[in-house]
Every structure is written in C-alpha cells, then in structure tokens.
Amino acid sequence: MIEVVKQGLETSVQDWPGRLGYWNQGFPPSGPMDSWSFRLANVLVGNEPGAAGLECQYVGPTLKFRRGGVIAVTGADMQPKLDGTAIPMWESVAVTHGQTLELSFAKTGARGYIAVAGAVATEPWLGSRSTFHKAGVGGMDGHALQAGQVVPVGEGNGAVGRKIKDGAKPIIPADRRWSIEVVAGPNDDWIDAAGHRRFLNSDWKLSSKSDRTGFRLDGPDWTFTAKATNKAPEHGSEPSNIIDQGYPCGAINLAGQTPIILLNDGPSMGGFINPYTVPWGAFWKLGQSKPGDIFRFKTVSVEEAQALAHELREICSERSVVT
Amino acid sequence: MAEEVRTRTAGNMWKVLVKQGDQVSKGDPLFIMEVMKMEVPHEAPIDGTVTAVKVQEGQEGLDADVVAVVIE
Amino acid sequence: MIYDKPRFLPGGDRYLLVEFGDEMNLELNFMGQSLAQAVADNGIGGVIETAPCFASMLVHYEPEEISFRDLETELMGLVGALGPAEDIELDSRLFYFPAVYCDPWTKGAVDDYRAKIADKEPDPEFVARLNGLKDVDQFVRVHSGTEYWVASLGFWPGLPFMMALDPRCRLTAPKYNPPRTWTPKGTVGMGGASTCIYPVATPGGYQIFGRTPVPIWDTEKRFPQFETSICLFRPGDRVKFVPCDLDLYQHVEAQVADGSYQYNVVEYQKFSVRNYQAWVDELDAGARF
Numbered sequence: 001m002i003e004v005v006k007q008g009l010e011t012s013v014q015d016w017p018g019r020l021g022y023w024n025q026g027f028p029p030s031g032p033m034d035s036w037s038f039r040l041a042n043v044l045v046g047n048e049p050g051a052a053g054l055e056c057q058y059v060g061p062t063l064k065f066r067r068g069g070v071i072a073v074t075g076a077d078m079q080p081k082l083d084g085t086a087i088p089m090w091e092s093v094a095v096t097h098g099q100t101l102e103l104s105f106a107k108t109g110a111r112g113y114i115a116v117a118g119a120v121a122t123e124p125w126l127g128s129r130s131t132f133h134k135a136g137v138g139g140m141d142g143h144a145l146q147a148g149q150v151v152p153v154g155e156g157n158g159a160v161g162r163k164i165k166d167g168a169k170p171i172i173p174a175d176r177r178w179s180i181e182v183v184a185g186p187n188d189d190w191i192d193a194a195g196h197r198r199f200l201n202s203d204w205k206l207s208s209k210s211d212r213t214g215f216r217l218d219g220p221d222w223t224f225t226a227k228a229t230n231k232a233p234e235h236g237s238e239p240s241n242i243i244d245q246g247y248p249c250g251a252i253n254l255a256g257q258t259p260i261i262l263l264n265d266g267p268s269m270g271g272f273i274n275p276y277t278v279p280w281g282a283f284w285k286l287g288q289s290k291p292g293d294i295f296r297f298k299t300v301s302v303e304e305a306q307a308l309a310h311e312l313r314e315i316c317s318e319r320s321v322v323t
Numbered sequence: 324m325a326e327e328v329r330t331r332t333a334g335n336m337w338k339v340l341v342k343q344g345d346q347v348s349k350g351d352p353l354f355i356m357e358v359m360k361m362e363v364p365h366e367a368p369i370d371g372t373v374t375a376v377k378v379q380e381g382q383e384g385l386d387a388d389v390v391a392v393v394i395e
Numbered sequence: 396m397i398y399d400k401p402r403f404l405p406g407g408d409r410y411l412l413v414e415f416g417d418e419m420n421l422e423l424n425f426m427g428q429s430l431a432q433a434v435a436d437n438g439i440g441g442v443i444e445t446a447p448c449f450a451s452m453l454v455h456y457e458p459e460e461i462s463f464r465d466l467e468t469e470l471m472g473l474v475g476a477l478g479p480a481e482d483i484e485l486d487s488r489l490f491y492f493p494a495v496y497c498d499p500w501t502k503g504a505v506d507d508y509r510a511k512i513a514d515k516e517p518d519p520e521f522v523a524r525l526n527g528l529k530d531v532d533q534f535v536r537v538h539s540g541t542e543y544w545v546a547s548l549g550f551w552p553g554l555p556f557m558m559a560l561d562p563r564c565r566l567t568a569p570k571y572n573p574p575r576t577w578t579p580k581g582t583v584g585m586g587g588a589s590t591c592i593y594p595v596a597t598p599g600g601y602q603i604f605g606r607t608p609v610p611i612w613d614t615e616k617r618f619p620q621f622e623t624s625i626c627l628f629r630p631g632d633r634v635k636f637v638p639c640d641l642d643l644y645q646h647v648e649a650q651v652a653d654g655s656y657q658y659n660v661v662e663y664q665k666f667s668v669r670n671y672q673a674w675v676d677e678l679d680a681g682a683r684f
Contacts, residue, residue, distance in 0.1 A: 009361055059332050136614055183408065185406060208334065246446040309458065
C-alpha cells in the first residue's frame with residue numbers, strides 16, 4: 001500500500017501494452033510512454049514486464065510505504081531518495097513500512113517509472129489498469145494520483161540488488177537531439193517529393209504544446225501532391241484534410257501545416273492525413289523527450305520497425321539483469 | 324552569499340514575477356513554469372535582493388536545472 | 396470514387412489501414428462495418444481490434460503473430476467473400492434524441508470563441524447560408540429531418556460520427572480554424588458532411604448549433620444502456636434528433652439527473668442496404684424540407 005504524500009506534476013498508474021480492444025469506441029491504449037524503462041523496472045522487481053506501475057512526468061511524487069516490499073526506479077533521472085538518502089536507479093531496492101520515497105524533477109529526460117513487487121492493484125477498467133486521465137478512465141478513480149490517496153499493491157516477492165546491465169538501458173541524449181524512426185504511410189502519397197525531403201532533412205522542435213495526447217512539432221512547411229488538392233469537397237478545404245479515417249497510435253498527424261505525433265492518450269480517428277507513423281519500438285524516445293528537444297526523422301520499413309519492437313521485448317527480460 | 328534559483332522542471336517560463344533589484348522574502352513567488360498546461364511555481368529560498376533574472380516571460384523549451392534567478 | 400480493389404496501407408509497425416474509396420459514401424462505411432464484422436466472426440489470428448471509419452477500416456495487429464503481408468492476404472480474402480454492398484444487412488438500433496436547436500449554450504460557446512479567438516458568422520446562420528438554405532428555420536427542418544447513421548466513434552471516447560441517411564438532408568460545413576478550446580457537453584455539431592454529438596466538454600472544430608440532454612457517455616453506468624460499456628453508441632446505430640424547446644430539454648435533464656430517464660431506443664430493426672438504396676433511388680435527392 002502506497003500513500004501519496006505529494007503527487008508530483010502528473011503521476012499515474014499505467015500498464016503495458018495498455019487498454020487494447022476499444023479503439024472503435026475511441027479509447028486510446030494509454031500505458032507508459034517509455035515502455036522500455038517501464039518494463040525493465042518490472043523485470044527488476046520480479047513482476048511480469050507489463051504489470052501495473054507508476055509513470056511520473058517531469059516532477060516526481062513523494063510516496064510513503066505502508067508495507068515493506070521491493071521497488072525499482074527507472075527512466076528519467078529524478079534523483080530518487082529513500083528517507084532522504086539517495087538510492088540507485090535501475091536496481092531493485094528494499095523498502096520497509098513507514099519509509100518515504102521522494103522523486104525530484106527530471107534532470108534529463110521527462111518520465112520516470114516506479115515498479116513495486118506485486119504490482120499496483122487498482123481496479124482494472126475495460127481490461128487494463130492504465131489511466132486515461134482526461135476522460136476519467138482507469139488508474140486511481142480514473143485520474144492521475146492525488147495527494148492523500150492510497151495506491152493498492154498486490155503481493156509479490158522481489159529480490160533486492162538486481163541491476164540492469166550497461167547497454168540494456170535506454171540512453172537519453174545529452175545534446176537533446178533525437179533520431180526517431182518512422183514508417184512512411186498510411187497517407188504518404190499525399191506529400192510530394194520535395195515535402196518528403198524537407199520532412200526527413202529538417203530539424204523538428206518539440207513544442208511546449210505537447211503532452212500524452214500528442215506532440216506538436218515546429219518546423220518547415222509541407223507540400224502536397226495532387227491527391228491532396230484534387231479531391232472531393234467532402235474531404236475538407238485544407239490540403240491536409242481527408243475524409244475522417246482511423247488513426248494509428250504513433251501517426252504523425254498533419255493538422256493544416258502542424259505535425260502532431262499522436263500518442264498513448266491520443267484520438268482514434270479524425271480528418272487529417274498521416275503521412276508517417278512512429279512505430280511502437282521508438283515510443284520510448286518520445287517518452288523521454290521534452291519541449292525544446294530536436295527530432296530528426298529517418299525512415300525504416302515495416303519489417304525494420306517491427307524488429308525494433310521485437311528487440312525491445314527481448315531486452316525487457318531477465319537477460320538484461322546482471323547475474 | 325548568492326543563491327541560484329534553478330528551474331525545477333523542463334518547460335516554459337509562463338510568468339516572471341520579479342525583476343533585478345526587487346527585495347524578496349523567503350517563500351515569495353519568483354516565477355511560474357508551465358509544462359503540459361500545468362503550473363510549477365518557484366519560490367524564493369531565502370530573504371534577499373534579486374541580483375539577476377536570467378529568463379524571460381514567454382520563453383519556451385527551457386531545460387530543467389537551469390539558473391533562472393539569483394538572490395543575494 | 397469507390398476503388399475496384401481496396402488499398403492496404405501500413406501504419407507504423409502494427410497498424411494496417413484498409414481504404415475502400417475516397418469519397419463520403421455510405422456504401423463504403425457499410426463495407427467497412429461489414430468487413431469489421433467478418434474479421435470478428437472469422438477470427439484472424441493476430442488481429443487485436445478493428446475500427447471502421449467513413450471510407451476505411453483500421454486494423455491493429457500483433458506483428459509477433461502475423462506479418463503485414465499475411466494480414467493483407469487474409470483481409471483480401473474476406474473482402475472477396477463479402478460480396479456486393481447491396482447484400483449487406485446489419486443489426487441497427489434507432490435512438491430518438493430530443494435536442495434544442497439554436498440553444499443558448501452553443502451560442503455562448505460560439506460567442507466566447509468570437510470574442511477570444513476569431514470572429515466568425517454564428518454557426519447556424521453560417522451553415523444555413525453555405526448550404527443554400529432560406530434561413531435557420533429551414534436548416535433546423537433539414538438537419539433534423541433524417542436518421543443519422545453512426546459510421547464510427549473516435550476523436551474522443553464515445554464521440555459518434557454520423558452521416559445523414561436521407562440525401563435530401565445532406566449538408567456540409569467547414570471546420571473551425573483554429574478549433575474551439577471547449578464545447579458544451581451534449582452539443583450537436585457538423586464538420587465536413589458528418590454530424591457528431593460531444594459526449595463531454597472537449598475542444599472541437601465542428602460548427603455547433605444544438606444540444607441534447609441525453610447522456611451518450613456514463614462512467615457510473617446509471618442507465619441499462621451502459622451495462623456493457625460506458626459509451627452508448629456502436630457503429631451501425633442510428634439517431635433521430637427530435638427538435639424540442641428549452642422546457643422539454645430541462646425536463647429531460649431533470650429525469651437524467653434523478654435516474655428516471657428512459658432511453659427511447661428501437662431495437663428490433665435490421666438495416667438492409669438493398670432496401671435503403673432502393674428507397675434513395677426513388678427520392679428527389681435535391682429537394683429540401
């Protein structure tokens with residue numbers, strides 16, 4: 001049982017792969033944005049990689065343990081302290097009844113993750129404990145954590161002192177520049193050759209108007225093929241308007257001239273084109289980005305993108321734990 | 324003894340509430356950052372005079388742990 | 396245009412978009428919903444979920460279980476087996492929804508936008524004028540004169556995108572640019588050729604002109620219609636807006652608040668594409684109420 005002393009900026013219960021099966025009613029998957037760090041935290045405490053844990057955004061929470069157990073903190077460096085003493089990240093740590101874990105703000109990266117042996121045991125909602133805060137779905141009473149709440153935790157057996165191998169952790173670039181994999185499509189044929197070149201050869205700055213719903217990008221203009229300009233009027237008047245279509249999670253959605261990467265809490269459909277899609281294996285980079293960071297996009301094939309996710313599955317397992 | 328007040332999150336400088344020369348008491352609000360539409364207020368850690376303001380209202384994409392205000 | 400063969404487009408590592416055409420044509424949505432039903436009935440291994448939309452259907456699959464190419468092959472097989480659109484029959488519930496047109500709440504939201512973001516012609520007048528209607532009264536007659544087909548749900552959980560079934564009531568409207576930052580819950584709006592109802596107060600870009608007191612979203616499951624889901628609608632439902640005055644709105648609102656409201660839903664009908672198309676063929680599509 002974990003008492004929320006300070007809730008941090010926005011801390012929520014998430015599980016992986018999140019809430020699946022309800023896209024046709026508009027429910028997004030939610031879940032952790034950096035599922036690499038999230039899953040490794042679970043592996044460290046002996047949980048299934050996708051078990052429910054906490055995602056801490058930008059400013060971490062202060063939590064008091066009402067029961068002893070084993071925890072692990074991964075992701076962005078929020079300088080975790082147990083009863084005022086620094087504890088290592090990427091390592092399973094014992095906590096006893098009455099101890100307080102304090103996470104500060106993320107010095108690098110944006111999102112920290114806390115796993116507890118036994119996993120967070122809130123009531124699942126449409127098959128998942130993930131929180132979709134804006135719609136009041138999942139998590140603690142449908143929302144991010146609030147001070148005073150007590151987060152239920154299941155029974156678990158974690159071993160202390162388990163560490164993640166060097167080379168198995170995600171690396172957050174110090175220069176705040178990211179190379180992000182993208183797969184062309186579904187609507188790549190709406191952008192002309194010059195537009196594709198411009199997209200792939202420019203710096204895109206992550207705007208501050210960004211959150212788990214979507215990441216807005218600042219950069220050059222897009223230019224279009226005839227498909228975008230010679231179309232039935234019911235598509236809409238902008239070149240980037242299309243008859244409403246389902247949106248892949250991770251789509252780079254072009255609203256007018258503004259690309260918005262649709263994320264874990266994003267909309268399931270709408271009337272703008274998606275010339276590129278960020279594959280799930282690259283989401284962790286988005287999860288650790290913060291406004292002002294620079295993205296450069298590079299295309300990969302569907303198969304290469306699938307290999308990224310597959311590789312992460314392999315990494316987020318016992319094989320990454322030091323023996 | 325100069326006290327550097329650093330940004331306690333990445334984000335935008337939503338409001339800058341002091342200028343160079345202002346007298347502040349411990350706990351007075353100095354600036355408010357915004358990230359994901361949420362406010363992160365920053366208060367003076369000591370009594371003193373604001374000797375430098377290194378940020379501007381409206382500045383976007385600031386990093387965390389950056390010196391914003393200096394108090395002596 | 397309805398494509399001879401649907402297009403199968405990749406969406407990252409785990410989505411596939413099936414495009415049936417590039418026009419707003421109910422037939423394409425019938426095909427999408429029918430294909431979604433066929434996928435569910437046939438159980439393609441590796442398919443996590445489908446989401447039909449106006450002229451397309453999105454498939455979310457698990458690449459560890461099925462490749463893009465194999466999924467494409469399976470879907471092509473199902474499309475082939477579907478047969479012509481005319482043969483499609485779908486279970487379809489019909490909801491009667493009281494709605495106040497030109498209500499004070501949407502007017503307030505539009506006035507707020509005009510004061511703070513950008514000036515514009517008030518929405519009901521704007522849509523009436525753009526569609527060559529005489530006045531707002533005619534707009535209300537025309538908009539409310541048809542059943543609306545729930546083609547898909549999305550943008551926000553539970554938010555239905557609906558298409559007018561009666562061609563005499565087809566209207567179009569551009570979207571706000573930039574969008575509004577808020578919309579009253581229960582607002583009825585239009586964007587492109589689709590009508591929607593806002594389940595909660597969200598930002599939005601549709602032209603707005605009415606409000607319904609009937610909940611389409613209920614996290615507390617206070618009414619039997621929400622037993623299996625917190626959102627009321629499914630693709631294939633139909634909605635008929637019944638224009639009412641503020642008194643009736645408030646009466647229904649009170650019934651919703653005390654839990655006594657009875658949803659007016661007709662649940663014995665099957666929607667027959669053949670019958671629908673035969674009816675449409677007999678109409679003077681250009682006439683207006």
